[in-house]
């Protein structure tokens with residue numbers, strides 16, 4: 001069985017759930033204001049949501065990681081994730097810092113051909129194309145509790161493929177975390193574990 005999360009007071013968490021809820025609400029307002037939209041990128045008809053301004057501002061970057069940390073601490077029945085899995089490439093912007101704060105491992109899902117050694121492979125379709133994801137075959141141990149993180153869920157194809165790789169290795173999916181959900185694409189309906197998004201809808 002996985003150990004529980006550390007005592008909130010030892011990881012700098014607020015004293016009460018009420019404080020956490022108020023803090024989370026104000027962090028979300030700041031994050032939403034930073035998103036930018038680019039029509040017809042990377043292909044005609046796609047409204048591209050650019051999350052990078054968040055990382056250009058240290059206080060927004062901190063707000064993002066803190067929001068995710070607050071969510072994990074308050075959910076999953078106090079179970080500590082053993083592993084945070086980030087999806088290439090923008091899941092790598094958030095996954096390692098969140099893993100460090102939670103005392104969890106970080107493991108990447110990469111696009112095909114980037115990882116050395118034996119790998120598990122899964123094809124998928126996303127909002128603007130098709131691809132293959134890979135994970136190193138020994139990167140998840142059977143029974144490990146895993147949270148998947150990425151910046152955006154659109155059709156859900158990428159996250160579903162990441163979840164399938166984790167399950168192939170015997171990992172237990174605790175849930176999926178995203179900064180932003182494009183709700184009109186109903187991606188969450190494809191996923192086999194609880195989905196949490198900080199922000200939803202077209203910004």
Ligand SMILES: O=P(O)(O)OC[C@H]1O[C@H](OP(=O)(O)OP(=O)(O)O)[C@H](O)[C@@H]1O
Nearest residue numbers: 088089090126127153154155156157158
């Ligand atoms: O829900 P879906 O329709 O699958 O789309 C979401 C995925 O698309 C984007 O990644 P992309 O493959 O563009 O890669 P990048 O992060 O390397 O830019 C985004 O970062 C998600 O991973």
Ligand SMILES: Nc1ncnc2[nH]cnc12
Nearest residue numbers: 046047048049127152154
């Ligand atoms: N509309 C979108 N903007 C940014 N990243 C995406 N990934 C899939 N759809 C996207």
